[in-house]
Amino acid sequence: MQLKDVGEFNFIHSIQDNTIYDPATVVNGIGDDCAVYKSSIGYDQLISTDTMVEGIHFSFHYMMPYDVGYRLMTANLSDIAAMGGIPRQVVLSVAAEEYVDTDILQDIYRGIKDQCRRFGVNLIGGDTVRIKGPMVWTITIIGEVPFGQSVLRSGAKVGDIVGVTNYIGYAATGLAALTHSLQGYSMTTIGHQRPNPQIELGIQLRELGIHSMNDISDGLSSELWDIAQASQVAIIIDEARVPLHEETYKLAASLQTNPVDYALYGGEDFQLVFTAPKSLESSLQDLDGITIIGEVIEGTPSVQAITKDKTIRTLDGKGYNHFHE
Template sequence: MVRLAKLGEFGLIDLLNKNMLYDPEKVIAGIGDDAAVLKPPGTKWQLLTTDMMMENIHFRLDWSQYYQVGYKALAVNISDVAAMGGYPSHAVVSVGIPEETRVEDIEELYRGLKEMACRFKVNLVGGDTVKSPGPLVINIALMGEVEEGRAVFRSGAKPGDLIYTTGFLGTSAAGLYILSHNGDYPVELKEKVIRSHLLPEPRVAAARILSELEGVTALDDNSDGLAAELREICRASSAGCLIREKSLPVLPEVEQLACLTGRNTLDWIMDGGEDYELLFTLRPERQEYIENALGKEGILYKAIGIITHSSEGMVLEKEDGAKETILLQGYSHF
């Protein structure tokens, strides 16, 4: 077991830099100088996003392996790039490391990062490694690309547009609930929801299709819970929405765990967040094209409601037909 103090900062950087590969079409110089040097993307627009993940706020090391922390830290940034209709290109990674951390653990964190980077063709071109007097902190800044004029914003939704989500909702929140509450739940129920929480899958392939598809008017990733993301789209688009509870896609495992734990799947969907599915709106006359675009590629999607006028607010139609206002209870720091 090697403690970081023994290896030193430069030893750590050398270790992490080992076997780092770059796309020579994109990277002139990666790690090793004051800044990375990148080739310009031609006429493509560029995307830039950043996320900070803080121990005991965003993850806990008694629930998450270091590998998973690294994997997820990059995954959530890739999801932000996907949510603009783009694909990722380059990342820089800063890690604040408590002094007594084992070198093996940081290698594991980087193994998760590098695996995600390889899968999504992200060049890890730089970073910073510092000591933390408190929690483990990992910050990633990610660049991405999208064809000129093809970025999909939150602001284009119009009354009458259909609201869709990819995949299933509430899965990650169910996983977090299981991780954070003791209880003897069946493995076949737990496995998928815990995986969804710890190793989320950014929906780049779906996002790329949606950025090419005419009539997609708004796009967002479902990172903060459905209620918060609907509010983002409605606010940016000066619109309201009507969501049908019976249309919300939920895994049977999540339904069963809600039943076993006495929780409510609707709360997990609305306020849980971290599903990293794509929420998008589509002009109604383009409805017939969506199956050919997404379904044919094996991408799950579901219409969950409709954009309305802003004066109508954000409304949930319950299974019994009753209507209620969608309130924001999603996670907020501070």
């Protein structure tokens, strides 16, 4: 059935079930002009928004509608993880053509709701509008963090070590495999279609006392540049220490590309990159999924890498940029 046959309000009613997963924080959810939620005493509030446009951020050639919702929710949750925060509420806006099949919309919502359920996040409102052109989905997420404990990009200090969570370049590997119709990349393909945010690790890192953090949505190089510029420091990493999945090495050999570039410039892993005092190194290594890849040094803002042949190259501050061809 098409959206025009269902109508805006009937469609909204159809997706209202299973939207509240932490009722203690909600006074009133979907149904009024505004939702009403409770903020926690002793916490700062976090808010972020993210938009995915059909044909730019996702394609139904490479993922199912469920994956689109799952990935959109992950992108928003990852912003909260990057602050060391706890996600609480989301509001959601969708713009779609009147002829779109409502089953597609329902499956996208199912992906969003499953991620909300997993992390105890409430879907408390939003909007549905008609558009001529590609589908557009926007989520605004609200989270919280103990007073004064948000982990910012601007906190890196000379002498810090630089670390990352899990594998980097995972999603870019999966996308490249899908784009080239290559078989044998099941792990990274799933990583592209259904990445997961690092909420738990973000909280653990914040509680340990790290100095700065960023999520890896636009590529490791770009995110390191964000930290370097915000903190007015220089960063150097060892390319050999960047954790890459075996499928990334396999793909790079097949396509004759540099495997580490999938991590540096690929993006959408939704992992975390952070800096921390060196005194925390042993505690960090006790956490699952943490790899130390470099250090913060004196100098004007820059990001450099030690290559496999032991030369030093300056990394571009590039990742995915919506306004750059």
